[in-house]
Amino acid sequence: MALETLLKDRFGYRGFRPGQRDICTQVTAGRDALVVMPTGSGKSLCYQLPALARGGTTLVVSPLIALMKDQVDTLNRHGIRATYINSSIPPQERARRIQEMQAGEWELVYVAPERFQPNFLDRLQQCDIRLLAIDEAHCLSSWGHDFRPDYLRLGQVRKTLGQLPTVALTATATPRVQNDILKHLGLEEAERFILGFDRENLKLEVQECRGTKAKARAAVKAVQHKRAIVYAATRRNVERAAQALQNAGVQAGFYHAGMELDDRSQVQDAFMSGDLPVVVATNAFGMGVDKPDIRVVVHWDIPGTVEAYYQEIGRAGRDGQPARIVLLYGPGDRKTQEFFIQMSHPPVDLIHRVYQRINDLGENPVFLPRAEIAERVDHKDANERSVSSCLTLLEREGWLSRLPPGSGPGRSGGVRLTHAGRPLEFDESDLQTRRELEYNKLERMVDYTRSECRRRYLLEHFGETPPFQRCETCDACTQGKGEGLKARELDEEETTVVRKALSCVARMRGAYSPTLVAKVLSGSQEKTIRSFGFDRLSTHGILSSWTIKQLELLLLEMVRAGALRRVHVTRMISGRERTYAELELTDLGQVVMRGQTEGFRMTWPKLHAAPTTTSSAAMPRVANDLYTYLTDIRRKLAAAAEVPAYVVAPNRTLREIATQRPMTAEAMLQIHGMGASRFERFGGQLLDAVHAYGSG
Numbered sequence: 001m002a003l004e005t006l007l008k009d010r011f012g013y014r015g016f017r018p019g020q021r022d023i024c025t026q027v028t029a030g031r032d033a034l035v036v037m038p039t040g041s042g043k044s045l046c047y048q049l050p051a052l053a054r055g056g057t058t059l060v061v062s063p064l065i066a067l068m069k070d071q072v073d074t075l076n077r078h079g080i081r082a083t084y085i086n087s088s089i090p091p092q093e094r095a096r097r098i099q100e101m102q103a104g105e106w107e108l109v110y111v112a113p114e115r116f117q118p119n120f121l122d123r124l125q126q127c128d129i130r131l132l133a134i135d136e137a138h139c140l141s142s143w144g145h146d147f148r149p150d151y152l153r154l155g156q157v158r159k160t161l162g163q164l165p166t167v168a169l170t171a172t173a174t175p176r177v178q179n180d181i182l183k184h185l186g187l188e189e190a191e192r193f194i195l196g197f198d199r200e201n202l203k204l205e206v207q208e209c210r211g212t213k214a215k216a217r218a219a220v221k222a223v224q225h226k227r228a229i230v231y232a233a234t235r236r237n238v239e240r241a242a243q244a245l246q247n248a249g250v251q252a253g254f255y256h257a258g259m260e261l262d263d264r265s266q267v268q269d270a271f272m273s274g275d276l277p278v279v280v281a282t283n284a285f286g287m288g289v290d291k292p293d294i295r296v297v298v299h300w301d302i303p304g305t306v307e308a309y310y311q312e313i314g315r316a317g318r319d320g321q322p323a324r325i326v327l328l329y330g331p332g333d334r335k336t337q338e339f340f341i342q343m344s345h346p347p348v349d350l351i352h353r354v355y356q357r358i359n360d361l362g363e364n365p366v367f368l369p370r371a372e373i374a375e376r377v378d379h380k381d382a383n384e385r386s387v388s389s390c391l392t393l394l395e396r397e398g399w400l401s402r403l404p405p406g407s408g409p410g411r412s413g414g415v416r417l418t419h420a421g422r423p424l425e426f427d428e429s430d431l432q433t434r435r436e437l438e439y440n441k442l443e444r445m446v447d448y449t450r451s452e453c454r455r456r457y458l459l460e461h462f463g464e465t466p467p468f469q470r471c472e473t474c475d476a477c478t479q480g481k482g483e484g485l486k487a488r489e490l491d492e493e494e495t496t497v498v499r500k501a502l503s504c505v506a507r508m509r510g511a512y513s514p515t516l517v518a519k520v521l522s523g524s525q526e527k528t529i530r531s532f533g534f535d536r537l538s539t540h541g542i543l544s545s546w547t548i549k550q551l552e553l554l555l556l557e558m559v560r561a562g563a564l565r566r567v568h569v570t571r572m573i574s575g576r577e578r579t580y581a582e583l584e585l586t587d588l589g590q591v592v593m594r595g596q597t598e599g600f601r602m603t604w605p606k607l608h609a610a611p612t613t614t615s616s617a618a619m620p621r622v623a624n625d626l627y628t629y630l631t632d633i634r635r636k637l638a639a640a641a642e643v644p645a646y647v648v649a650p651n652r653t654l655r656e657i658a659t660q661r662p663m664t665a666e667a668m669l670q671i672h673g674m675g676a677s678r679f680e681r682f683g684g685q686l687l688d689a690v691h692a693y694g695s696g
Helices: 001-011 020-028 045-054 066-076 092-102 118-124 151-162 177-183 212-223 235-247 261-273 306-313 334-344 348-361 369-375 384-396 428-448 454-461 490-507 514-522 529-533 548-560 587-593 621-641 653-658 663-669 678-695
Strands: 034-035 058-063 082-085 107-112 129-134 166-170 190-194 203-209 228-230 252-255 278-281 297-298 325-327 399-404 416-417 563-572 576-585
Touching: 001 020, 001 045, 020 034, 020 045, 020 082, 020 190, 020 261, 020 348, 020 454, 034 177, 045 058, 045 129, 045 166, 066 082, 066 107, 066 576, 082 092, 082 306, 092 118, 118 490, 166 177, 177 252, 212 228, 212 235, 212 297, 212 325, 228 235, 228 587, 235 278, 235 454, 252 454, 261 278, 261 428, 306 428, 306 454, 334 384, 334 428, 334 576, 348 369, 348 384, 348 416, 348 428, 369 384, 428 454, 428 621, 490 514, 490 576, 490 587, 514 529, 514 548, 514 576, 576 587, 621 653, 621 678
Parallel strands: 034 166, 034 190, 058 107, 058 129, 082 107, 129 166, 203 325, 228 278, 228 297, 252 278, 297 325
Antiparallel strands: 399 416, 563 576
């Protein structure tokens, strides 16, 4: 039967969407394919229609139970014989559906990747399976944003089932991830169908929000009277955001993994039926939601990768109508994602201890909850989340396989050691590389918040060359937010500032964190600064009129301009393995520092307050001498109190004291930064210092 006839008779569609016909023709002919299509472009039809055309049974691998149920329900409404086999149904029902599959009663069968245990594979070999479809195929790649070790079985599954014709599908895959998918499946010669990543109907926005109250106001305004999803990174933030919306009169529910399954199902069903217009959720919500009329997607927290962000915003506007995408972002928001990276890439010694603890039990397989394993491991970083990450890595490296819930006693599932009794060996440098890569991905996501054009940034990230420089639809284009982000030639004063910063990095003679470089430039007298001897550098305090936050912004723009290089490194700090960013001088930076180039271009940082003009060098000589004297007093007070120097008094406060020379407590309290609590601890001694200097 012609594909067009099947499309009309079985699905009720009059014609193909762009790209679907070629893909369906390829797959129906039994030729392998990798399909990368934007969310909402009709990706599922690219295996569902060939499944009917080829006959027999098509096996569909899908990562989430909610996704399976939604797909199966939709197919059943079209009269297509489809079912799913997963842990949400009783064992007797699973066995019955497998028997029916062996009898050829199902056209499509959806299964979770963890289902492919030896017994299940034996049963599958007795079925007339003619096509293997792998949905959310980016889960195959450990370099992708949602790697799932269970997907790594699928290459072997394909071989076991006789090198089945295979179609792998995803909405988010960079060229590197595409290559990884095909490599793991043994499909290097498969035809690639990359249909682009542009969703012209999505209006992209970034709103800077400093604090929870600002986010609440922005979220309420964005979702008012709309069908919307609000994504938050943690369960706590999900409930906090939902409460803020409810307090503002928005009818909103919330959804996260800490809720009972029935409660989650009720929220999802209410949202799908339209009874609940807004849902606040963690990122799992939406994977099983094929709702065409979602008009707004808000991110309360910044995602960890551009890929994850693209997938989540793709749930809006699936009907092709305009939809609004809003990312609420504050400078400190990245810390949540940095915590997730640390938890997902545990220290090497913790991985060894988890493996050894499981090995020492003398049982194989082992059925213990992750929390109980964590309690038995003597390590300060051991907890349920970090232990789960250790098991994921051990599975990826081939040292164990995980068993699904229901395969043993209890509800937690288990693990089977593949080399029981052998000492653990794996490429530890690879773990470090992956951790550092995740930090780089987060940097790319943060860079999106300051892109000159949001749409162009997303397309270029996925390897596309957009036909425009500015889309004129995102907020950076329409509101002029991108104008201030363009690189330009610096004036003489700005060039001097940049050269001073570069000189400081050079004189520190090594790679150090942006914050540490900023503290040296600002003249910080912290213990760490003194321990390295950085307080004796000629560049110490050379930009003391700038705040540390302002200097960090300056250094970031210098990285983007290519004068500095930001690299993520892993070090042992206070007995713990930590990954963080360091700055290095580039060849371009060397040239700019020496003043040997003209026309150096960079984006000047957007500062909420201009650096003060009263630097120590610009003060009158007498005031400058007093400032130097006060700096020494501050250092002694800080050492005695065992606090950083800025706790005693920031640089700006000292400069104002040196300039205004307050002689009374009342006058001292008028100095910027000299609040009552600071005056109570240190103000008297500073006042005495001013008197002593004046009488000396």
